[in-house]
Amino acid sequence: MEELGFQEVVVKGDALVVIEKLRALEEDKSTISILVKEIKFRLDKFESMEFRFVPCQRNREAHSLAEKGRRYGDLRFWIEEAPRTVEVEVEKDRRVMQGRV
Structure with a gap:
């Protein structure tokens, strides 16, 4: 996304647990922690990034x-x-x- 020049990003997903981990302030210690850390590391490259839960049917x-x-x-x-x-x-x-x- 950063290569495309986007500055204000909304990431939507239907995996509630993942969205909650991305929103959380505390360090993640789950099996996907490396992915959560990688995503959070990139946050400062954007003006804003929001994580939203969207049910699968929507x-x-x-x-x-x-x-x-x-x-x-x-x-x-x-x-x-x-x-x-x-x-x-x-x-x-x-x-x-x-x-x-």
Whole structure:
């Protein structure tokens, strides 16, 4: 993210325990502590970074992107546009949020 120049970042995830560890002020001593420390180490590279829990059923777009991304052998970034399947999910969510379903 820092390579792309983002300064204000919101990280959403459906793993509540992980989100809580990233928000916590005390040092993490769990089996994923090295990942938590790595993420927290990068916090000062951004103007702001917020960690939010999003239930799995409200995070279909992220799952769709992850499924699409697993098909590639290298890293992929979708910046200007997303795969069509993800755009369809986003549009469905937009209609639900606006009460048009």
